[in-house]
Amino acid sequence: MYPRLPHVTGYLTEHVAEDDFVTLEGYRARGGWLAAERALREMSPEDVVDQVTASGLQGRGGAGFPTGQKWSFMPSDPDGPSYLVCNADESEPGSFKDRLLLERAPHKVLEGILIGAFATRAEKTFVYVRGEYSRAADVFESAVEECRTAGILGRNALGSGFGHDVVVTRGAGAYICGEETGLLESLEGRKGMPRKKPPYPAQVGAFGRPTTVNNVETLAHVPHIVANGPEWFRGLGTEESPGTTLFGVSGHVSRPGLYELPLGTRLDEIVFEHAGGVPGGRKVKAVIPGGLSMPALPAGQLDVPMANESLRERGTFLGTGGIIVMDDTTCMVRVACVTTWFFRDESCGQCTQCREGTGWLHKLCERIERGAGEDADLDVLRDVSASMEGQTICAFADAAAWPVQGFLRHFREDFEAHVRLAKCPFPASFEL
Ligand SMILES: Cc1cc2nc3c(=O)[nH]c(=O)nc-3n(C[C@H](O)[C@H](O)[C@H](O)COP(=O)(O)O)c2cc1C
Ligand code: SF4
Numbered sequence: 001m002y003p004r005l006p007h008v009t010g011y012l013t014e015h016v017a018e019d020d021f022v023t024l025e026g027y028r029a030r031g032g033w034l035a036a037e038r039a040l041r042e043m044s045p046e047d048v049v050d051q052v053t054a055s056g057l058q059g060r061g062g063a064g065f066p067t068g069q070k071w072s073f074m075p076s077d078p079d080g081p082s083y084l085v086c087n088a089d090e091s092e093p094g095s096f097k098d099r100l101l102l103e104r105a106p107h108k109v110l111e112g113i114l115i116g117a118f119a120t121r122a123e124k125t126f127v128y129v130r131g132e133y134s135r136a137a138d139v140f141e142s143a144v145e146e147c148r149t150a151g152i153l154g155r156n157a158l159g160s161g162f163g164h165d166v167v168v169t170r171g172a173g174a175y176i177c178g179e180e181t182g183l184l185e186s187l188e189g190r191k192g193m194p195r196k197k198p199p200y201p202a203q204v205g206a207f208g209r210p211t212t213v214n215n216v217e218t219l220a221h222v223p224h225i226v227a228n229g230p231e232w233f234r235g236l237g238t239e240e241s242p243g244t245t246l247f248g249v250s251g252h253v254s255r256p257g258l259y260e261l262p263l264g265t266r267l268d269e270i271v272f273e274h275a276g277g278v279p280g281g282r283k284v285k286a287v288i289p290g291g292l293s294m295p296a297l298p299a300g301q302l303d304v305p306m307a308n309e310s311l312r313e314r315g316t317f318l319g320t321g322g323i324i325v326m327d328d329t330t331c332m333v334r335v336a337c338v339t340t341w342f343f344r345d346e347s348c349g350q351c352t353q354c355r356e357g358t359g360w361l362h363k364l365c366e367r368i369e370r371g372a373g374e375d376a377d378l379d380v381l382r383d384v385s386a387s388m389e390g391q392t393i394c395a396f397a398d399a400a401a402w403p404v405q406g407f408l409r410h411f412r413e414d415f416e417a418h419v420r421l422a423k424c425p426f427p428a429s430f431e432l
Helices: 024-029 034-042 045-055 067-072 097-104 106-120 134-150 180-187 216-228 230-234 267-274 308-313 332-346 352-370 375-388 396-421
Strands: 083-088 124-129 165-170 211-215 244-251 257-262 284-288 322-327
Touching: 024 106, 024 134, 034 106, 034 216, 045 067, 045 106, 045 216, 045 230, 067 106, 067 211, 083 106, 083 180, 083 216, 097 106, 097 134, 097 216, 097 244, 106 124, 106 134, 106 211, 106 216, 124 134, 124 180, 134 165, 180 211, 211 216, 216 230, 244 267, 257 267, 267 284, 267 322, 284 332, 284 396, 332 352, 332 396, 352 375, 352 396, 375 396
Parallel strands: 083 124, 083 211, 124 165, 244 322
Antiparallel strands: 244 257, 284 322
């Protein structure tokens, strides 16, 4: 039995606790691979793109781009090979959903890959797995091998006449290789330095060929959409954000885990009902709703539906759905220190605003935490983070600036108290 059970399952994570679900036989016994058979034998690539577009599925890798629309950018009559990339680099602190799918539902992810590849006319899929996820990569490679042997992959996939193969590659532990063009550089054997866009991957992607990049979870939804239809999918979640998603809850909660729930489920329901609230009778101070890149919300704003259209109104986003809960012992300046340290360390360094900006953000937070900060430092923090937004080759710099802006917006008094007292007023907070 799998030791890290999610506490709530839905169509994506049903059966993940059952040992044989990772095998081809176990997956087939539960109806697996029927959706791909239907798509490849009875539908055209355009039909599949239309269904996924009609479902309203949005990418689950962080940016929330509509999947069907992304697929429609691929050439319908390519003059050479096209590719699909499954982004399994999952490195956003607070996010651990893709790992569960890779380790416990590899055939479901593979079925989504084969359908996605057929829809985008890709002859090969590269699955780029985060370096630290060695177990996930091993499990996934075994599933690929099973599919090759069974004729699910290969020159005549599922006997449909469509040829497809899947190659698993492993990263080396760099967060920036999750950014789709940093990933493509790394895949091609270079440093993971994001590319200027345009051209976009659908025009010039892996090895110079048209490429679609999709997140693991995004692809795992696809067999269900093909099997049950777009209307079924639209019946879950909200009008603008259909379907379920995997919320990873970590930090100061009684039951940290993965919760598959409809988009639009309220944040306070997830934190207090599903994850059991804060242990030890303490109160919530802050919640990061979508992985470390997303601005935190204060305790008074947890009555928000977890969907981009609602979170946007509160100045934050769904991101990867990684929810990080902090109790009232937490020093938000220390949280800002570890956050800015992470982004300073992971910047690829190509853009000045990002390379220098992440360094300055960290230096300033660290100085304030030490008790050596001045009032003016708060304005410098605000100005430096503002100067990093929308200026750079990739969205990493925005992702580094947003959390700092969120901390200043909602927890400015923590920063001011450090300056006023010339020391950290939260001795019980976590150690730096
Ligand atoms: C700094 C940075 C890191 C990212 N890391 C990941 C990641 O680990 N996994 C992922 O799927 N997407 C990640 N993304 C988003 C990808 O660039 C891309 O949007 C995504 O893989 C597309 O898949 P989707 O449309 O299915 O969401 C990252 C983006 C940025 C800017
Ligand atoms: S924004 Fe940062 S991570 Fe992205 S390309 Fe520029 S320097 Fe590299």
